[in-house]
Amino acid sequence: MAEPVLAVEGVCKSFGMVRASDNVTLDLRPGEIHALIGPNGAGKSTLIEQICGGLEPDAGRITFLGRDVTGLGTVQRARMGLARTFQISALAMEDTVIENVLLGAVGAAGGAFRFLRSALRDRAFRARAEAALEQVGLAEERWMRAGDLSHGQRRALEVAVALTLSPRAFLMDEPMAGLGASGSQRMTGLLRELKAQAPILLIEHDMDAVFSLADRVSVLVQGRVIFTGSVAEIRAHPEVRRAYLGEDA
Numbered sequence: 001m002a003e004p005v006l007a008v009e010g011v012c013k014s015f016g017m018v019r020a021s022d023n024v025t026l027d028l029r030p031g032e033i034h035a036l037i038g039p040n041g042a043g044k045s046t047l048i049e050q051i052c053g054g055l056e057p058d059a060g061r062i063t064f065l066g067r068d069v070t071g072l073g074t075v076q077r078a079r080m081g082l083a084r085t086f087q088i089s090a091l092a093m094e095d096t097v098i099e100n101v102l103l104g105a106v107g108a109a110g111g112a113f114r115f116l117r118s119a120l121r122d123r124a125f126r127a128r129a130e131a132a133l134e135q136v137g138l139a140e141e142r143w144m145r146a147g148d149l150s151h152g153q154r155r156a157l158e159v160a161v162a163l164t165l166s167p168r169a170f171l172m173d174e175p176m177a178g179l180g181a182s183g184s185q186r187m188t189g190l191l192r193e194l195k196a197q198a199p200i201l202l203i204e205h206d207m208d209a210v211f212s213l214a215d216r217v218s219v220l221v222q223g224r225v226i227f228t229g230s231v232a233e234i235r236a237h238p239e240v241r242r243a244y245l246g247e248d249a
């Protein structure tokens with residue numbers, strides 16, 4: 001089996017009496033979409049925060065590209081290619097689409113440019129940004145204000161920003177949220193393309209999307225991973241059906 005790109009081992013995090021992560025172990029392998037599902041409050045966001053470096057685990061270890069990154073900050077992990085997407089608030093709504101993507105590219109280069117304008121004139125950066133926009137289908141909107149994009153287009157723009165990091169793994173937090181049927185379909189197609197570029201750890205409540213996209217699914221309940229398996233195994237698992245899908249098994 002190929003070495004995992006990302007590995008979470010025995011991660012624990014408590015807030016007072018609440019065990020938000022209770023000895024969580026899971027990994028992300030090359031070429032896969034690994035979905036993380038679970039009811040509200042199960043600890044999905046807490047886990048993602050610890051993986052990207054925004055929150056320090058009480059115990060356990062996180063390895064990325066074979067390196068122990070548990071002690072590294074968010075920026076260092078992002079520069080290694082750990083690309084988190086879908087933080088709508090991270091977009092600069094007054095700036096154009098291309099400027100938003102360039103901001104990501106400049107950040108990835110360690111702030112090599114003092115002004116965005118000089119980055120806009122730099123051919124290599126410009127080409128990287130244009131390629132990312134092309135890939136997500138936003139090339140024609142490059143001069144629009146981010147604030148004037150539709151909700152679905154903003155989500156695509158967030159992916160484009162992440163693409164400028166030369167991602168080695170994506171962490172995606174509910175990419176389908178707020179999208180209509182056709183938007184979800186487009187996003188599903190995009191994620192299917194992206195996983196060949198870098199594997200995706202996907203938090204998603206839209207079970208149709210999870211079942212159609214995921215190579216593996218982990219189920220988180222009260223901070224614990226109760227099961228990891230294929231979509232078929234998850235669908236058939238009685239405890240999962242009871243605990244998560246809300247069915248009588």
Ligand SMILES: Nc1ncnc2c1ncn2[C@@H]1O[C@H](COP(=O)(O)OP(=O)(O)OP(=O)(O)O)[C@@H](O)[C@H]1O
Binds near residue numbers: 019
């Ligand atoms: N900063 C915090 N301080 C105190 N409790 C917290 C904090 N962050 C999360 N929690 C608690 O930890 C538990 C896990 O929350 P978390 O947001 O990770 O779940 P989630 O699975 O992402 O939920 P949702 O699907 O609703 O986003 C919850 O009981 C939550 O109230």
